[in-house]
Amino acid sequence: MGADREGGARRRPMRAVAYAACGVVLLSGCASMPDNGDLRDVESTPRQDTQVRVFAMPPRQDAPPSEIVQGFLEALTSDDPQYATARQYLTPAASRQWKPELGTTVLADGPDFKAERTMGHGDTDDYVFTLTGSKVAQVDEQQSYTPVSGAYSQPVHLARDRKTGQWRIDVLPLGVVMGESDFQRNYMSVNKYYFASNSTAEQGSQPTAVADPVYVRRRVDAMTQMVRSVLNGPTRWLGPAVRSSFPTGTALKKGVTSLTPDDQNKLTVPLNEKASRVGPGKCSEMATQLLFTLQNLTPTVDTVALQRADGSSLCTLSEDRAESVAVRGSVQRPEYLYFVDDKHRLVRIAGRSAGTGTDPVPGALGEGAQQLSSAAVSWDEHAAAGVSYDGKSLYVGSLAMTGPLGDPVLQSQGRTEADRLTTPSWDAGGDLWVADRNPARPRLLVLEKGAGRPLEVRIPELDGRITAVRVAADGVRIALLVEKGHKQSLLIGRIERDGSSGERPVVSVLGLRSAAPELEDVTAMSWAGDSRLVVAGRQQGSVQTMRYVQVDGSTPEGPTPAALTGVKSIAASDDDRLPLVAYSEDGIVRLPSGAQWQQVVKNGSAPVYPG
Known part of the structure; x- marks a missing residue:
């Protein structure tokens, strides 16, 4: 063994x-x-x-x-x-x-x-x-x-x-x-899905789906294992930030030991009496949880039918309808890749383009009046946030219309660029996250809808200084690079919002855990899926390497990215059809599927996809 x-x-x-x-x-x-x-x-x-x-x-x-x-x-x-x-x-x-x-x-x-x-x-x-x-x-x-x-x-x-x-x-x-x-x-690792309990996303009545990875035995009826796992509820780590639409106590009907889809790719799931009285809307959410989960396991299920214990139908949900029931980060389809050019403007290139031609983004951030060191683009690609070239000021501007940039929404008092603002990050709800590295007052901040007075985020378990921030699209999980003793580690935290104490919510990051325990020093990271990140870092006594990691600290199956030296930042998309992009000693480079690293531009930095 x-x-x-x-x-x-x-x-x-x-x-x-x-x-x-x-x-x-x-x-x-x-x-x-x-x-x-x-x-x-x-x-x-x-x-x-x-x-x-x-x-x-x-x-x-x-x-x-x-x-x-x-x-x-x-x-x-x-x-x-x-x-x-x-x-x-x-x-x-x-x-x-x-x-x-x-x-x-x-x-x-x-x-x-x-x-x-x-x-x-x-x-x-x-x-x-x-x-x-x-x-x-x-x-x-x-x-x-x-x-x-x-x-x-x-x-x-x-x-x-x-x-x-x-x-x-x-x-x-x-x-x-x-x-x-x-x-x-x-x-094998499989994502099961729940809904953000305090999502700020304005998606009408659509909840935000959040991945909760678990390990199941690969060849021991994994489909039935995963259905039971979803019904049993979220893991302890994620539980405080999500909800399940299944009523408490819901389980498979007594006597049901195995589930198999029919020849039309439909899976029928008989449930016990606890689920017998749910309404159509709640039932659609329940079926969506199962469908998202099973599609992460196998492509052979595209419809889920839920049944009462007496055999009558609760609801039936197809793949097409599921996308209208809940928002899921992995279905986002970025139109552009963005980065800062040699004139310190925010520019973009078509995400699926094999060319190297770039254009300044519409609006003030693409005009160059305010030089930038890094930027982030909202998930809908209608707005962007840019950090000034000296790292001191954070600006937010529209990508949909022209007009003056306006005053910075945040400023750092750090003495050097390395002690000022990190690259910002947007969640799908339109909130903007950034860390101030000022040693005199290090803090993580969130600007609701990218504007207004920043909220300081509570992180009671933090031991070190945050040097990089990437929030997941779901707004429930956040990846942090934390510096301690001249080494950086990758930590994943759970975002919790408490709006019961006043007009403004209390925002906390809790349950910090390592996502790359084998790496002694992590230098760059980006989300690359619902529960996966790509990182650049070093093991003890080794050179820099790039790899994929899971949010739970395990290593996902599949090949690792091709080797690349001198990686300073990484950009990955949840859409695996888009290439991995990095800023290295060779400038901006990309890694198309099945190919080697290719240079996009020699003089450019800080590449990002929306998020």
Whole structure:
């Protein structure tokens, strides 16, 4: 289960035959190993095609204690839905008490194990093994991923059954433990969707959809897993900032164990009595949550039909209608890429253009009367905010009409450019976010609708100074580069608004967590999807690299961006048809899909897509 190791000090577990035609691989834990002595490990299951299912072998007759432990650990990495084979390595009492759904501990390598001691005499002998390893992550009972570190050490106790004489595990750790490579083979990240509870977006009655990534077992009826996960509600981290349209207690109808779309790509979801009285509007929101979630999992569902427990129809929602029920950031289609040219004007280039011709944006920010160092463009591309060349002043101007720029909406008192304003960022509700890096008064600020007196945002858990800000389109999550000790880390926070104390809301960023724990120093970042960011940074002792990261700190599947040196800023779009763009030592460059980095202009800086 850990990464394969070279050398013959550890004996590899035996594997049974792989039946490729049936798409099945059987794992056997029948390798004979001594019950004491050197540390042993359980080797990783070789990477298989994602369509190949892996099942474990049950314990063989008269297997020694070490083989029982190894076989059990092997069985944890199989595709057995209820871990039926793994339970055969346990005593009946231990099987009843063991709760694999309580979570999964992910280790850098497969768990090592060794015999610690034996107790008793003759037929009453028992064994105590210790599982050890280096922790990488923890997936909790809500399927939420959290990076962790430190040593893992848990006892496993075995006893001999007095009637059968067979060794079985009677004390074991809670949940499941496996190596990182097995975790990547067995699990996948899927976004489930809820609605912003305090969205400021003026979208009529449309709520704003917010992604909540969870990990599910890849080949164990992932569709049904995801439907149950949505019904169970948001993860603890996101929960305070979102709501679900499903009434509390809603679940699948009793007896429904699996869901499958029909040949028309419609998924019918029978619900229990808790959902029987919802109205048409609420039902459409419920179906939208499921449809957004399932389309993130598979393209084979384009319609969701919700049913009452008695079999009658609640509502049916198609893909086309879902987009009119809720706003989702990933469906935004930017028209232009924007950046600051060598005359310090805001200019733009058609987002899907392969050319290099640029035009100043309409309005005062494109005229050059006020020189800029960076800018941000609203999601509707009707307004822009620009930071003056010295970093001291923030201006907001229209991209829809000409006219004077007006006075700055915010000014910093920092002594140097590096101690003044960051590049601003818009959310889809039209609010403008920016950090003031002034060491005498560092703060995060939000201007409602890009105007008026700035609100200072509370960040009680912040330890360091904010050097870059990118708010998600949903206005619920925010990415911050935070400097401490001359190193920058990427943190994700949850935005909460409390309007109960007066005319102006109290805005807070809470639940700060690392999104790039493997990087020692992050130099640039941008949102690149509903729950994904692209970052440039360095691991300890290495050169700068670019990669994608998830908001929960995990690494998404798929290729990483091509290498690029000297990256100073990055721009990515939620629309994956648009190229990744960066400002580097080569100027403004872009990375079209399937190609290498191409120069757009030599003299330019601060590229941004809307947001």
